[in-house]
Amino acid sequence: MKREDKMENNGTKTKPNDRKMRIEALRKEVQKLCPEGVKVEMQEMGKNNGVVKQGMVIEEKGNKISPVIYLEPYLMNMEEGNYSIEETANAIYEVYQKHHKKESDIATTFVDVEWVKEKIIYQLINLEKNQDLLKDRPYRIIGEDLAVVCALLLEKGSSGVMTVKINREHVKLWGMNEEELWALAEINTPKCFPVTMKSIEAVMFDTLKTQLEAQGIVFDEQVVSKLFDDDQCQADTRKKQSSMYILSNQYGIWGASVILYPGVLREAAKKLGGDLLVLPSSIHETIIIRQEDRLEYDKMAEMVKEINHKEVLPEEVLSDSVYLYHESEDSLCRVAENGKGSAG
Secondary structure (H helix, E strand, O other): OOOOOOOEEOOEEOOHHHHHHHHHHHHHHHHHHOOOOEEEEEEEEEOHHHOEEEEEEEEEOOOOOOOEEEOHHHHHHHHOOOOOHHHHHHHHHHHHHHHHHHHHHHHHHOOOHHHHHOOEEEEEEEOHHHHHHHOOOOEEEEOOOEEEEEEEEEEEEOOEEEEEEOOHHHHHHOOOOHHHHHHHHHHHHHHHOOEEEEEHHHHHHHHHHHHHHHOOOOOOHHHHHHHHOOOOOOHHHHHOOOOEEEEEEOOOOOHHHHHHOOOHHHHHHHHHOOOEEEEEEEOOEEEEEEOOOOOOHHHHHHHHHHHHHHHOOHHHOOOOOEEEEEOOOOEEEEEEEOOEEOOO
């Protein structure tokens, strides 16, 4: 069910026209809060995988870069009756005030080539679902249905990561060629986003720990570890050899690109003792398991596709394919696509 088409609100449905009217009313309310010379407009913003989202652009005269505030969470709260239009407008304006000075600083540093050189990174996306997005961007094809693109890293921290898509006009502005762009991205990305490799058990363990501590519950590592292994009361259960690992980066954002870091898959193959199956869990992470004889790749691809459809946000899907990493050849190739097996 698309929330734009149907929204439950006290037993009623929000029609698309109702939402359009609500958005326009919200835009006008935010405009009232803005000083003279600031203009509030609505734009449909293209995201990863062709996903389009409603964005509110608050443009200050003379600024080359304007913040975009995505409205979906605000609209959800309004339609569920949690906030009025006035309260929502105030919340949006507070976000604008918090970030607009930062946006001005970014506009200045954006043309500073020496600063830019240290901020160029790459990200891994789906090739087929992003044809429009790729039209004006430098990219390289990985495997058969993946593409690596460049972005400018503006901010990273515990609250998230902020990037700007790099297109060919940016490359010209900075006086670079595409080879220089890729060389910088290959240096900066592993440095800015160090790789992490955790067993699925460790990820589950850490997630449970975080959830308990967030609720103010005292975390007893020995007790919780028994949930994963009834035969042991020690947390070293997580250190046992696992059959499934999660590859990502320290921030857990755009972490699927770590499979492109030099030596990462080779080291993972050594740890697991052989060739690897790489399952594209999302743009943020991949799952790796040791390749075993007689694996039914087509069934595994069906599983990946089902999880993508049910559990992953549309803009975060990476691929429905299954990839095989050959340790001896240090190569990555697709062995199954959308439930159809192919030669490895």
